[in-house]
Amino acid sequence: MALFSGLLVLGLVCALSLCAAAALGWDAALLPLPTLAAGAVLLSLCGCFGVLGAGAWAVPALLLLGAVYSGVRAGAAALQKAACSPGLWLFAGASAFFWVLFAVQRPMFTQWDEFTAWGAAAKLVKTMDALYVAQPYSLTASHSLPGSSMVCYLFAAFSPAFSEWACFAAVDTLLLACAAAAAAIAAPKARWPQSVLVFGAAALLPLLFQVLPAGAVGTAYRTLMADMPMGFLFGGALCAYFAAPARRSGAVLALAPLALLALYKDIAFAYSLIAAFVIALDWLCCPPQKTKPSRALPGALGVFALTALPGLLAFLGWNAYVAAADTAAAAGVGSAGLGYGAVLLGGVRQLLGIGREEGFARLMALMARAFFGRRVFLAGGGAAAVALLAVMAALGRACAPKGAARRRPLAACAGLAVGFAALYAFHLILYHYNFAASEALVLKDYERYLGPYYAGWALTAFCLLGQGAAAGAKRAPAALAAAALAVAACVAWRGIPAAGFWSDVSSLYTVRTDVQRRAAAMNAVLDWPDRVLVLSQGDDATRWYYYKYELTATVVNGWAWDEAAGTCIDGDFMNLVPEAGSDMYTYTTRGDLAQLRAHMDANACAYLLIDRSDGYLAGELGPAVAGGLGEAGPAALYRYLPGQDVCFVPVAVAESGVATG
């Protein structure tokens, strides 16, 4: 059903793109991205107003109505002409391929943030038909912005259940829509090679900007992490602007992608402002010949205001919604809890050398070295990437016909370079204020944070090179072919991991499927408001988080024993041991039956889930469990009866062992 739903929504998006392009006389490849983005933004609005379930039907219905209306208006001849768009067909074909491939392979979430943020949010949205911010249950992800969840939800409109693989396919469809926007060109039938080459190179960018150690499993195109979609939305919005037949229509086409961009991740608001700046710079530096010079600056300021607006509205609107829906959410940054303004102001002062702290100076040196030394793409570091992107801009200039088209690649490259410098400085500030010193000093996740910007930049560069090659000299397509082949060669040379999105690596999911099978048995008696304490002796938090993700219930945190204060403090997962400092497990929590009962009473727990027992647990809790508790019994869910001697009564038992099918 998830496959049917995904393909149906994909078909509707393609149909609307084709019919609207026929009515407007554009390349149909230009429209899947604005269409998808508008649908996801509309769903976010529906979610904020509490009518997400209705939105799930309304958006596909609007897509259908729009397709029928514009198709009838365009007529058969125009439709036939619009259908000659290689970008659209490649988008449709590649997206459908991902849907079918993942429907067969059924890949699962494996990355930590997919359980605690992006995947949990997508699951809750689909399961509850509502946004997650105000949900009181454990499957919350209130710090996640809704962009990713809404894209997944849009494609699951006709599916009754949540599927992890369908989320991967939905996000991949969004990535390919960005690639299609880059590949959109005027008169696509005659210039199909340019379109295909740009699409091919763009589709390889997630692999080009994936730097993995040897033997690792690649996550490109099989991840719900927000980083690469953010970079692609950034580049895709710029491509929609640059590939449109006119500047005004381009600015309008970029609005929905920019709004979705700001709804994808916190930092994406900065990306949306940079995109608005690049568009304004293009408006200023590359006006058509008939434009009076005196009108260029007001026009640029006007288009900046227009294109910055959707991101600003989305960012402020979401924060206002979160503040209204969840009064516990704090709009602060980092452990110091400083406001955004204070962080920015303090960071800029230190950047300018006013009251610069020693730690900040050290981070500046580290960031400077990282620009040259840390690999952000398969062929090298940030400096190499910027140099190659500058070469691409020069190539774009050389390929383009005379006039404003020649200035475009250079102006865009300059704007993106300025934006990159600002973003780099912003990350320096974030490392200083938002990270623990130990994490900041190793520039934790440096590649993940900055890689998406390079990817978006490369997408824009390919779009502009494609535009130049389509309109320019006879030999220009060969330059584009060389650039696209260089990307393909680099990926083939260094970018093929031990396992990628094409590989069936089902043995990696054995822990996931084991917890999933056990949780399914317990979900038969659980409901969302039920509060459950989960114990899994020997766990390193993996199984605890998996249960938190799988259970249709509210998982209650455990406690930790603060030796210095001699009191219990709030924790998360627990391995109960009789004495502090026990070497039974790596992570331990001192606790006995009395403490467990007191904790469950204080947290109004209705159930205890024992995933894995051991000798200590069997001896300590055994007398309080109806039927006793073994050292190695199957996972079981116990109803908690406060105040009674035998207070744990089994209500569900999950078979032990490993899922092997």
Next chain:
Amino acid sequence: MKRAALRPAQRVALCYMAAAALWVLWCLVGSGIMLDHKLSGRMPTLTLAFEDLAAQSLVPYGEEGWYVSSDADPHLTWQGEAYVETVQLHAQYRLPPGGVALYWRRPGQRDFTEKQKVYARLTAPDEYTFTLGGEAVAALRIDPDSLGGVPVRVQDVTVNPPRAWYLRFVPGGGAWVLLLFVPVFAAAVWQALAAALPLRRR
């Protein structure tokens, strides 16, 4: 005489036909190599018991035949030269193993390397299949789990298990990516280069 230029659809069709032909050729060459190794005895089907393998970081655990990994890097090593296409690990686990991987070492190579590694896929209950695609190996190393503390009973390891001949011709995920998308990309490169470098004879 001026030869007529190919139309775009013809170029694309030719590239797809070439890709299909190359795929069949690839499979036939692979079959030929496999048959050569089979006939010369370099590609035996071996069924290895736990005792035939050198175990590391696996200690006896309770009942006979059961072992538990004492750290997160247990492995079973087999030394012997052979041409290997597929390996199957038949094993029962009492806890999920996490990642199950196989490394291979070529003749003359001293150490196993992360670059020669393949992850298992579950092909049947208790059956973990590694597809190497045809490698001359001097040793194999199977990591039965990646977590540590996982009880396992290895029934056997089958090197080159019997496989229906026609399955070789069914493309996997990676082959489908290449077959579906590389031809149109190649046709675009061809067209772009043909337009830029007109090498038609007159």
